[in-house]
Amino acid sequence: MEELDHENEQRRPLGMVLLGGLYLFFFMLTMSTFGHPFPFLGVIHFGRSAEVLVFADSMICLYLFLGIMKQQTMTWYLLIGYNTFEVVNTLVNLRYLHAADLEKIAGQPVDPQGLAINNISVIIAISLLTGFIYKQRECFTNRSRYLF
Numbered sequence: 001m002e003e004l005d006h007e008n009e010q011r012r013p014l015g016m017v018l019l020g021g022l023y024l025f026f027f028m029l030t031m032s033t034f035g036h037p038f039p040f041l042g043v044i045h046f047g048r049s050a051e052v053l054v055f056a057d058s059m060i061c062l063y064l065f066l067g068i069m070k071q072q073t074m075t076w077y078l079l080i081g082y083n084t085f086e087v088v089n090t091l092v093n094l095r096y097l098h099a100a101d102l103e104k105i106a107g108q109p110v111d112p113q114g115l116a117i118n119n120i121s122v123i124i125a126i127s128l129l130t131g132f133i134y135k136q137r138e139c140f141t142n143r144s145r146y147l148f
Helices: 014-031 047-069 073-096 099-106 112-135
Strands: 038-040 043-045
Touching (some): 047 073, 073 112, 099 112
């Protein structure tokens, strides 16, 4: 039987574990919206197009989670790109989707000021997350092009 050498084993930094958990949460959160309207680049999508967008977003989040856990270098670039796109998408949605559009879908009143504050909060959170990811570049040491 082979003994494990725990002293020489390289540990994954806590920041990487937490980052992986966050993207696993994003994956599950995105999958939970399957079958519901999906806002994307200033348009609210319904039906099959919303399902395709949710599925694609979920697969991207799953890939990012796996890449983080494998500390893949390419994933670092993809994380920066994905988060940048999410900020752009949120800004476009903020500009072109109005509270009245969302009220029709939700069937209840939507506070326009609250909607703006929530979207700006998301932009700030993603920007801070991207800054953290940028500083963690040295943790992404796996130069393999493939996850599996």
